[in-house]
Amino acid sequence: MSMLKIEGLHVEVEGKAILKGIDLAIAPGEVHAIMGPNGSGKSTLSHVLAGREGYDVTAGTVTLDGEDLLELDPEDRAAKGVFLAFQYPVEIPGVSNVYFLKAAVNAVRRARGQDELDAVAFMKYARQKAETVKLPKDLMKRSVNSGFSGGEKKRNEIFQMAALEPRLAILDETDSGLDIDALRTVSEGVNALRSPERSMLVITHYQRLLDYIVPDRIHVLLDGRIVKSGDKSLAKELEAEGYAELRAGA
Amino acid sequence: MSEQTEGLLSRLGDPPAGGPAWLDGLRERARTHLAEEGFPGKRRERWRFTSVKDVVETPFARPDAPSSARAWVDERLADDGAWRVVETDGRVELDGAPPEGVSVRRIADVLAEEPAALESALGAAVAGEEFAALNAALFEDGLLVDVAPGAQLARPVHLVHVACPAEAPRAAYPRLLVRMGTGSEATLLESFLTRPGGDARHLTNAVAEVLVGANAGLTHVRLTEGTDDAVQLAYLGVRLQRDARFDSRVVALGGGLCRLELTLTFDGPGAEARLDGAYHVDNSEHVDHQLTVIHRAPRCTSRVRYRGLLDGQGHAVFNAIGVVERDAAGSSAHQENKNLLLSDEATVDTKPQLEIDCDDVTASHGSTVGALDAQQLFYLRSRGVPEARARDILTYAFVSAVLDGIQPEAIAQRARTAILARLPHGDAIREALG
Incomplete structure (x- = not known):
């Protein structure tokens, strides 16, 4: 059974059709990549899955483990195991990164019927997760993403992902704006979190990321539709030929 | 008399x-x-x-x-x-x-x-x-x-x-x-x-x-x-x-x-001032800040950033004047005042302004009165924090951001404790974040 199942998804923003019938199924443990040029609807898909405001779903369904996602508030989706790594992580001056994460982890644990972690237990847990994704210690103490470099922000997203242990992780252009060293570090963090119980949807503009996070399937999104799917070799094909050919074909 | x-x-x-x-x-x-x-x-x-x-x-x-x-x-x-x-x-x-x-x-x-x-x-x-x-x-x-x-x-x-x-x-x-x-x-x-x-x-x-x-x-x-x-x-x-x-x-x-x-x-010349502030009014409280920054010498930098949290029937006043005198070439003078309204009956009178008598200046001023940042709210909720608690945390952050970077940490902590003691649901915020 698929963990994530999207069927016939149509989405509009202010009356304009952005997604025009997406079908996608991701089995447990699989990593799927969605590639596409600017304006193809990649970010809209990630936002709709995470429950951001401002999108009208006009047709179709999205289920996670058989449960309707679209009726849930963002926090309830998080509790069910949805995690979105933001393309542009949000700065929150005034709240330290580690305390922010404690509030999140305990909210999710409460919703999942687990005991909350006290301050001491949480710090131990957070240090261990930071180790997994090699997050520098001083970033835990500073305000959430505030004054972080681009690479630090993306690494912090993966740190949060490690701590929240999602069933489905959506990585929205996690590679954009990163130099090759930062890309490698972030990808290592993501790969460390691959597991048979966790699915991932990696959204990217660039083939380069998929050299580091090697997907099981690749889908090409063009003008709100998936126009081609294939295995990892599709990325190389796209790199060689670009989107123009597919566009002409579509 | x-x-x-x-x-x-x-x-x-x-x-x-x-x-x-x-x-x-x-x-x-x-x-x-x-x-x-x-x-x-x-x-x-x-x-x-x-x-x-x-x-x-x-x-x-x-x-x-x-x-x-x-x-x-x-x-x-x-x-x-x-x-x-x-x-x-x-x-x-x-x-x-x-x-x-x-x-x-x-x-x-x-x-x-x-x-x-x-x-x-x-x-x-x-x-x-x-x-x-x-x-x-x-x-x-x-x-x-x-x-x-x-x-x-x-x-x-x-x-x-x-x-x-x-x-x-x-x-x-x-x-x-x-x-x-x-x-x-x-x-x-x-x-x-x-x-x-x-x-x-x-x-x-x-x-x-x-x-x-x-x-x-x-x-x-x-x-x-x-x-x-x-x-x-x-x-x-x-x-x-x-x-x-x-x-x-x-x-x-x-x-x-x-x-x-x-x-x-x-x-x-060459001096720098960071003037950050935060205020909170509730019930019928009245808080008033009057700032004057005078650039008399060249190449100095001033950045005024005040944030206000307005609740109950509280009244806040914020007035800032940045003066750049004729000889203060290369000055940089910025003023910003942001306010968060938690009650329809609270009021704020805000007026950041500049008086510039010199050509070679970088300057800006502005004020806003608004609600919580929608992106921040979605970010917290997408991490599993329920909406009501996310609003509490962001309200607190709006004020406590004024303490970012203050060392030693115990000094900042003392002020944060005072802020939490005043905010609605302060205990719950402390528990969530502490």
Whole structure:
């Protein structure tokens, strides 16, 4: 059974059709990549899955483990195991990164019927997760993403992902704006979190990321539709030929 | 002289006697100014939104020597690692030795022992007008802080001002003078607290002057925890020499009337000022900030960022003027005031403005009154934090952001604790984040 199942998804923003019938199924443990040029609807898909405001779903369904996602508030989706790594992580001056994460982890644990972690237990847990994704210690103490470099922000997203242990992780252009060293570090963090119980949807503009996070399937999104799917070799094909050919074909 | 002014001055009694002649002169000029000008009314732009009619009509008396608040303070505040000085209704107690590199003395002692040491400094950064004149006419004691050239203080100095209301209205006139020697660095925390006592109104009319020498840096955290019967009419004057740095964080948590006039002047080139502040009003509280930044020398940078949280029927006033004089080429002057409205009945009057008399300037000013940031809200919710709790956390963050980067952490923590104690659901926020 698929963990994530999207069927016939149509989405509009202010009356304009952005997604025009997406079908996608991701089995447990699989990593799927969605590639596409600017304006193809990649970010809209990630936002709709995470429950951001401002999108009208006009047709179709999205289920996670058989449960309707679209009726849930963002926090309830998080509790069910949805995690979105933001393309542009949000700065929150005034709240330290580690305390922010404690509030999140305990909210999710409460919703999942687990005991909350006290301050001491949480710090131990957070240090261990930071180790997994090699997050520098001083970033835990500073305000959430505030004054972080681009690479630090993306690494912090993966740190949060490690701590929240999602069933489905959506990585929205996690590679954009990163130099090759930062890309490698972030990808290592993501790969460390691959597991048979966790699915991932990696959204990217660039083939380069998929050299580091090697997907099981690749889908090409063009003008709100998936126009081609294939295995990892599709990325190389796209790199060689670009989107123009597919566009002409579509 | 208006009846009001005459009434207040006569009730407050004669100025303290026995000082040096120059001080008698200063006090006399202040009284003359008050007698001629009176206390400000709403016809003056800077007082348009803040009425002091009640204050002027209240029969404030000088306090009899109140019992020391030192024990009360030590019981109430955890050790924050700073060297602590307690001032009770304007009377300073010094206890133990200050950190190496700083001399801390009672102004009353200095006036008695070597008054010449203060002659050119008192009144150098705060003009003797309005309520600053009242302080000049009547202050008896205060604190003189001299940081030695090149000294870097290992511990912050924490000056705790305690207002002690009684059965009849009382007033206190604290005075502070800080002189940072060339190349010195220090952190100063000032807290304004009220020790519960009688129910009468209490006026704290504080004047602080800060003179920062060349290439010296002072971090100044100023925290006021207001009460309904507390009136604070305070002045903070800052003068910066060449390449000096002043990092100011003002946290004003309510009060029946809490007003701060902060005036900063760049006297030498290449200096930098960060003026951050946060205020919170609830019920019928009134908090007023008046900032003036004067770029007199070239290549100086000022950044004013104040944030307000408005609840209940609270009223906040924010007014900032950035003046760039003709010779201040290469100045950078920015002013921003953001407000978050939590209640339909709360109000804010905000007016950041610039007066620029020089071509070579980078400047901006703006103010907003709005709601929580939708992106931040979605970010928290996408991490599993329920909406109501996410709103609480962001409301807290909006105010506490003013403390970002303050070291040592214990100082910032002390202010955060005070913020949480006032906010709706503060306990829940503390539990979620602590």
